[in-house]
Amino acid sequence: MRGVWTADQVRAAEKQLAERVPETTLMYRAAFGVAIAATELLREHRGRVSGTRVALLVGAGNNGGDALWAGAFLRERGVRVDALLLAPDRAHPAGLAAFRAAGGSALDASTTTAGSVAARADLVIDGIVGLSAHGPLRPSAAALLEHVTAPILAVDLPSGVDPATGEVTGAAVSAARTVTFGGLKPGHVLGAGADHSGHVEVLDIGLTAALGEPDLSLVDASDLARAWPVPGPDDDKYSQGVVGVAAGSAVYPGAAVLVTSAAVRATSGMVRYAGPAADVVRDHWPEAIVTGTVADAGRVQSWTVGPGIGTGDSGRDVLRQVLRAGVPTCVDADAITLLAQNENLWDERDPDTPLVLTPHAGEFARLVGPVRADRVASVRRAAATFDAVVLLKGKTTVIAAPDGRVLVDQARGSWAATAGSGDVLSGLIGALLASGLDPWLAAGYAAAMHSSAAELAARGAPIGASALSAAIPAAIRRARRLD
Numbered sequence: 489m490r491g492v493w494t495a496d497q498v499r500a501a502e503k504q505l506a507e508r509v510p511e512t513t514l515m516y517r518a519a520f521g522v523a524i525a526a527t528e529l530l531r532e533h534r535g536r537v538s539g540t541r542v543a544l545l546v547g548a549g550n551n552g553g554d555a556l557w558a559g560a561f562l563r564e565r566g567v568r569v570d571a572l573l574l575a576p577d578r579a580h581p582a583g584l585a586a587f588r589a590a591g592g593s594a595l596d597a598s599t600t601t602a603g604s605v606a607a608r609a610d611l612v613i614d615g616i617v618g619l620s621a622h623g624p625l626r627p628s629a630a631a632l633l634e635h636v637t638a639p640i641l642a643v644d645l646p647s648g649v650d651p652a653t654g655e656v657t658g659a660a661v662s663a664a665r666t667v668t669f670g671g672l673k674p675g676h677v678l679g680a681g682a683d684h685s686g687h688v689e690v691l692d693i694g695l696t697a698a699l700g701e702p703d704l705s706l707v708d709a710s711d712l713a714r715a716w717p718v719p720g721p722d723d724d725k726y727s728q729g730v731v732g733v734a735a736g737s738a739v740y741p742g743a744a745v746l747v748t749s750a751a752v753r754a755t756s757g758m759v760r761y762a763g764p765a766a767d768v769v770r771d772h773w774p775e776a777i778v779t780g781t782v783a784d785a786g787r788v789q790s791w792t793v794g795p796g797i798g799t800g801d802s803g804r805d806v807l808r809q810v811l812r813a814g815v816p817t818c819v820d821a822d823a824i825t826l827l828a829q830n831e832n833l834w835d836e837r838d839p840d841t842p843l844v845l846t847p848h849a850g851e852f853a854r855l856v857g858p859v860r861a862d863r864v865a866s867v868r869r870a871a872a873t874f875d876a877v878v879l880l881k882g883k884t885t886v887i888a889a890p891d892g893r894v895l896v897d898q899a900r901g902s903w904a905a906t907a908g909s910g911d912v913l914s915g916l917i918g919a920l921l922a923s924g925l926d927p928w929l930a931a932g933y934a935a936a937m938h939s940s941a942a943e944l945a946a947r948g949a950p951i952g953a954s955a956l957s958a959a960i961p962a963a964i965r966r967a968r969r970l971d
């Protein structure tokens with residue numbers, strides 16, 4: 489997994505390091521990395537380094553200091569560098585001195601020539617604001633950005649992106665690349681921040697070892713490859729965990745088919761379907777063992793309950809039976825609405841049985857109120873409240889465990905925003921729960937595989953949920969590097 493650390497954690501690590509390493513050394517290392525990245529981008533976009541023009545957008549803090557030092561390094565490579573100072577009397581003094589000594593030219597960003605300097609650049613380095621950003625980008629910085637047409641290299645974070653939430657509420661830098669220090673920050677991986685950051689490169693600069701436990705984690709392909717359940721020589725159809733699906737209704741059989749499809753494709757072993765769509769499910773998935781009711785289903789090691797069961801009496805009965813079964817359960821769609829509307833249903837739950845709740849924003853609001861701008865904090869609170877894993881869907885999917893651990897899955901596109909794709913996700917989660925995986929990991933790994941399947945299925949054109957489900961085997965092969 490890849491870790492993500494908050495601004496406070498990074499500052500604490502910097503403080504710890506400051507006892508041994510002078511601040512200017514850290515800035516020097518950071519700026520050197522920025523300068524290297526700038527030369528790579530110049531070569532990529534202009535075919536050369538020497539003789540090109542770079543503009544620095546320089547704010548009042550150390551982020552601007554990094555940019556100024558990077559500008560000094562670039563001067564040594566024969567680049568013409570102009571620094572546009574947004575707060576001329578507060579620009580980092582040592583950085584500005586080094587920049588001027590290296591032959592860089594600095595001007596007040598509020599002068600009329602600043603816009604044309606920004607417009608003429610082959611590359612722009614964004615040192616407006618970094619870790620200490622608060623609120624939307626200031627108007628003077630936003631006005632300067634409007635002139636920029638060249639690719640932008642962001643120092644630490646793209647300015648205008650909230651470092652803690654990834655939220656963008658006004659003008660913001662859209663970086664081709666971001667060079668950050670020590671570790672990823674929430675602003676790089678959450679919400680719009682992920683798109684604004686471009687390719688993010690993490691430079692250690694000596695900070696990484698001092699960062700401690702990450703605040704958030706990202707699932708990567710190697711985690712999926714290692715943890716995805718595959719049958720061994722001694723396995724049979726029961727030993728890998730039997731998945732129970734309680735979904736769909738006579739009116740909405742499609743949800744039952746979609747959940748079952750994902751459960752069948754995600755793992756080997758067996759899938760049992762229980763509900764009024766049994767005949768339709770059997771027609772599509774003859775390998776599923778179907779029954780009319782949960783009570784008749786036989787033993788399972790997990791249940792997925794909710795999609796298409798309705799929010800009336802029959803849906804309530806289905807949910808009640810599943811909650812009483814005492815096996816790890818993925819609670820999705822109508823089952824979430826039922827829990828939100830009938831508080832007494834919570835009493836049916838065996839407190840030792842892990843639950844994974846998978847709301848979209850609307851269902852989340854029914855459960856605990858609207859999702860706040862700080863999505864991670866909202867989901868963490870909900871997970872603690874319900875003593876359950878809570879997975880909040882969206883382009884950024886956030887998965888919190890009751891003990892506060894959080895996984896984030898950032899989809900690389902939005903092709904999964906299609907009816908029924910949530911049913912596919914809940915089938916994947918049910919399959920991983922049945923295999924015995926920790927529920928928080930089961931939800932996180934399922935979300936990552938789901939977005940990978942969506943990407944593979946779409947390849948640039950719209951898809952339906954059936955196509956997403958059909959791409960699950962390809963996504964598993966990709967994660968296991970078998971494609």
Ligand SMILES: NC(=O)C1=CN([C@@H]2O[C@H](COP(=O)(O)OP(=O)(O)OC[C@H]3O[C@@H](n4cnc5c(N)ncnc54)[C@H](OP(=O)(O)O)[C@@H]3O)[C@@H](O)[C@H]2O)[C@@H](O)CC1
Pocket residue numbers: 498499502514515518547548549550551552554616617618619620621622623624625626629643644645648669695
């Ligand atoms: N930590 C580390 O280990 C290392 C950190 N390093 C670097 O230090 C950076 C952090 O530096 P920092 O703390 O000096 O603050 P920084 O982000 O430059 O911004 C401060 C200024 O921005 C302004 N401002 C605020 N919001 C704004 C907005 N929305 N739009 C526009 N302006 C806004 C605000 O202005 P004010 O409110 O004071 O008027 C304030 O003066 C970090 O990101 C990294 O690059 C590296 O050198 C090496 C190791």
Ligand SMILES: Nc1ncnc2c1ncn2[C@@H]1O[C@H](COP(=O)(O)OP(=O)(O)O)[C@@H](O)[C@H]1O
Pocket residue numbers: 821848880881882883884885899901902903904905906907908909910911912913938
């Ligand atoms: N804009 C988006 N970009 C990427 N993925 C998205 C986006 N919107 C929704 N998704 C994903 O698509 C799925 C939709 O689930 P859900 O809202 O339950 O749909 P349904 O109820 O139709 O099955 C979730 O996995 C969610 O994370």
Ligand SMILES: [K+]
Pocket residue numbers: 551614615616617618642643644645646647
């Ligand atoms: K920046």
